[in-house]
Amino acid sequence: MFGVYLDGLRQAEDLLEKGDYDEAMNQLNLLEKGVELNDIEKLAAMLLNCQIMIKTGDYEKSFLLAKTAFRKSMAISNPLLVIDSTITFLDAINGLGMLYDASNKDQKEFVQMINQSEDILKTITDLSKKNKDIRTEHLGRIKGIIEYTKIKTVPVKKDKVKAKIASFPIEKVKGVGQKAVELRKAGFKDASQLALAKAEELTPIKGIGPASAKKLIESAKELLNK
Structure with missing residues (x-):
């Protein structure tokens, strides 16, 4: 998912996709100890770490790390990692249930983040259709959750929506x-x-x-x- 090219990172990503989270984390730990990573590779490793935490239910730590990763992605000139940081950050927020509890203002900001990522994705020409589709679908699913939980009428109805989600x-x-x-x-x-x-x-x-x-x-x- 993260568009990384270092073999160790690719191996960790493959293990993550197979659901072998412990081995994926071990691979990341070995990689970070044995290889000097550049800024892009460090960010990719951070995002993989976040996704492992999300998959294993460690939402609090994943949220804090994803928040840091998102900030770092904005400072690195790599459009693909901006998109993947956005996806990971919003996945962590969803894991904590914060998509449901967010204010209308925050939900609008989340949607803006998704729209921005979708626009960036359209400009990337060296990415396969499959990998573009994966990201497009993931962003769309998150947007769908936000749209479902968004409070479009009076605030008093928010508790009813939260109760339904719960x-x-x-x-x-x-x-x-x-x-x-x-x-x-x-x-x-x-x-x-x-x-x-x-x-x-x-x-x-x-x-x-x-x-x-x-x-x-x-x-x-x-x-x-x-």
């Missing part, structure tokens, strides 16, 4: 059933997190194949849209 733990998603335990271990605790997932993020989880992963994601989206 009533959507992972167990309420159609088809989850006994998979809930394994999903929670992998960091998926509510419907919004599942709706933001990619199928390949779910397939390493015990009892979930490619077809069932897609069905679970769609079921989560349907639940949120009711």
Whole structure:
């Protein structure tokens, strides 16, 4: 996801995508101890670290690190890492449930961040269609969650919306059933997190194949849209 070229970072990213979070973290630790990383590689490693934390449910630390990574990305002339920092930062915010609790002003800022990333993505010409599509879909999913939770009428309705969101733990998603335990271990605790997932993020989880992963994601989206 992070457009990195150093072999060690690519290996850590592959392990992350396979769901082998401990090995991915070990790979990052070994890399940071054994190789002198440049600023772009350091930021890519930081983002990978954030994503591992998000996947393992360490949302507080991931948020703090993602916030730092986002600030650093704005100072580095690398459009792709700006996009990936935005995605990671918003993933961490979603993990903490802060998309739901955010004020209208903050939600507008989040949407502006997404729109900016989408605009930047259109200007990048040396990225494969597959990698562009992955980022476009991820940004779109986050925007969808924000739009769902956005309070468009009087503020008094916010508690009702938050109550509705709180009533959507992972167990309420159609088809989850006994998979809930394994999903929670992998960091998926509510419907919004599942709706933001990619199928390949779910397939390493015990009892979930490619077809069932897609069905679970769609079921989560349907639940949120009711």
